[in-house]
Amino acid sequence: MGRGDTLSENYQRIWKTVSRIPKGKVASYGLVASCSGLPRRARLVGTALRNVPPGVDIPWYRVINAHGRISLPRSSGAYERQRSLLAKEGILLVGGKVDLKRHGWKKGRKSTSARL
DNA sequence: CTGGTGACCATTA
């Protein structure tokens, strides 16, 4: 079987990584790229999320930019939709940004000590 | 083919 880096395979890896982001957590495009074996390919993550097939359930809204901001036009309905879906999981935008210290996804880190 | 654009990012000024 052809294993390599075709565009569709890269999308598959990206979608799989995004599906692993726990509820209540968020990850940056760059982190998703790295975790998918595609370092420095943050832009591809944006493209992959834009191309998620209809009907496929992927938590695309848990992906935001490295500054903790939503990477969609403020005036668009898409922005409000993402903000709403995040809020439903307890992730609120404070000053237009997500508190990454609290909601940033860290692979294999125990959430023992609670940060207030 | 070329050039512009974009759900990005780190660095520099």
Added chain:
DNA sequence: TTAATGGCCACCA
């Protein structure tokens, strides 16, 4: 804080 720059590269006119 904002702005510019270079890297990355799929996609489209």
